[in-house]
Amino acid sequence: MAEIRTPWRGVTAAFALNGLLLGSWAARVPAIRDRHGLGEAELGLALLCLGLGALASFAAAGRLSDRVGAVRVTRGLALAYLAALPLLALAPGPVTLGLALFFFGMAHGAMDVSMNSWAAEVERGLGRPVMSGFHAMWSFGAGAGAAAGFAATALGLPVAAHFALASLAGLLLLGPFLTVPWTSEIRRGGGTAPVFALPRGALLPVGLIALASGLGEGAMADWSAVFLRESAGAGDSLATLGYAAFSGAMVAMRLCTDRLVARLGAAAVARAGGLAAACGIVLATGPAAWPAALAGFALLGLGFAPLYPLAFSRAAADPDVPPGQAIAAVATLGYGSILIGPPLIGFAAELLSLRTAFLLIAAAALMAAALAPVLSRPAAVPAEAA
Numbered sequence: 001m002a003e004i005r006t007p008w009r010g011v012t013a014a015f016a017l018n019g020l021l022l023g024s025w026a027a028r029v030p031a032i033r034d035r036h037g038l039g040e041a042e043l044g045l046a047l048l049c050l051g052l053g054a055l056a057s058f059a060a061a062g063r064l065s066d067r068v069g070a071v072r073v074t075r076g077l078a079l080a081y082l083a084a085l086p087l088l089a090l091a092p093g094p095v096t097l098g099l100a101l102f103f104f105g106m107a108h109g110a111m112d113v114s115m116n117s118w119a120a121e122v123e124r125g126l127g128r129p130v131m132s133g134f135h136a137m138w139s140f141g142a143g144a145g146a147a148a149g150f151a152a153t154a155l156g157l158p159v160a161a162h163f164a165l166a167s168l169a170g171l172l173l174l175g176p177f178l179t180v181p182w183t184s185e186i187r188r189g190g191g192t193a194p195v196f197a198l199p200r201g202a203l204l205p206v207g208l209i210a211l212a213s214g215l216g217e218g219a220m221a222d223w224s225a226v227f228l229r230e231s232a233g234a235g236d237s238l239a240t241l242g243y244a245a246f247s248g249a250m251v252a253m254r255l256c257t258d259r260l261v262a263r264l265g266a267a268a269v270a271r272a273g274g275l276a277a278a279c280g281i282v283l284a285t286g287p288a289a290w291p292a293a294l295a296g297f298a299l300l301g302l303g304f305a306p307l308y309p310l311a312f313s314r315a316a317a318d319p320d321v322p323p324g325q326a327i328a329a330v331a332t333l334g335y336g337s338i339l340i341g342p343p344l345i346g347f348a349a350e351l352l353s354l355r356t357a358f359l360l361i362a363a364a365a366l367m368a369a370a371l372a373p374v375l376s377r378p379a380a381v382p383a384e385a386a
Contacts, residue, residue, distance in 0.1 A: 005180040007122045012137045013177035014115040017170050019141030021085050024166040026221040027149020027240045028159050044346025051340040053102035054109025061110035062328030069184030070117035081107035082167045089160035112335050120316040132309035136254030143247030150240040199329040205374040210334025212364035213307035218338035220246040231354050232290035249301030257306045267376040269306050274369030277303030281362040285355045310375045
């Protein structure tokens with residue numbers, strides 16, 4: 001077992017587990033919405049609780065990762081995240097659902113920061129860029145969670161049983177890899193850190209690129225199934241395939257990102273990705289039936305796939321801000337938009353329509369394409385042995 005549990009596989013398992021649990025939740029949003037009788041605005045408020053929980057966790061997770069060690073923090077948060085998923089199905093009413101989503105968001109967001117800090121350490125140790133591969137495994141986990149949700153829905157499995165099985169599977173299959181021996185970097189920080197870490201200076205446009213991608217990922221996680229069912233005419237089981245198509249496309253693209261960046265450069269890859277994502281939204285929100293929307297979601301996944309890995313690699317290599325702080329700052333905008341964006345989509349859908357609200361994602365994608373040159377700065381990785 002020792003030769004299997006390498007640091008690279010340990011980080012890979014952390015990313016896959018984080019995606020698996022979020023994908024499991026995303027696939028059953030319509031079922032939980034129906035159970036509690038939530039309208040679009042009410043669902044948006046519930047999702048806002050998830051987003052607020054994540055935002056409340058980012059800075060604290062960054063400080064803990066610096067002072068205690070990213071690997072130790074990731075392990076503890078993984079256990080909390082595994083426990084949080086089944087709680088979502090046990091909430092008896094909208095208020096307790098909001099509280100459960102706040103805890104779920106805290107566990108998800110904090111683990112995102114700590115595991116990216118751990119990933120940056122392993123990347124420096126390997127001496128070559130591997131961040132895109134880690135994010136590919138997150139997308140793989142999210143797609144697997146959504147696909148399992150499709151199977152659970154088709155079989156009529158209750159949400160509580162589905163979520164309990166998903167957490168158990170994640171613990172048994174991926175948990176052992178998180179125990180890989182690794183000594184994280186410890187950074188002694190003085191003074192009081194801000195409650196929210198926000199990017200400044202050269203990191204601000206990097207954070208905005210992550211924000212644009214996060215808006216698309218959050219919308220697909222929480223609204224793709226609802227969109228396919230209520231706006232594109234798909235049935236309940238087919239509606240769960242929206243996030244699976246998006247995540248599957250992300251996996252495929254992220255596995256190719258490092259080679260594309262080596263050949264074309266980070267700016268060119270990010271610019272093409274933003275333009276492709278905008279085209280995907282136009283296709284998905286057009287007048288055609290659900291197969292076209294499904295294809296649009298896949299194109300959206302292809303377009304947004306490179307943006308997060310490139311943003312985090314650029315943040316970790318920033319010459320002016322320590323890696324942990326830089327990652328937390330970019331994560332505040334990036335992952336914050338994953339979780340805050342969906343409630344905004346819900347409010348816009350209540351005022352206008354869900355199709356119109358989705359055009360916000362296209363605008364964000366075009367912004368990312370325009371800001372792509374900021375990613376062309378060198379992000380050198382020290383060539384140290386693992």
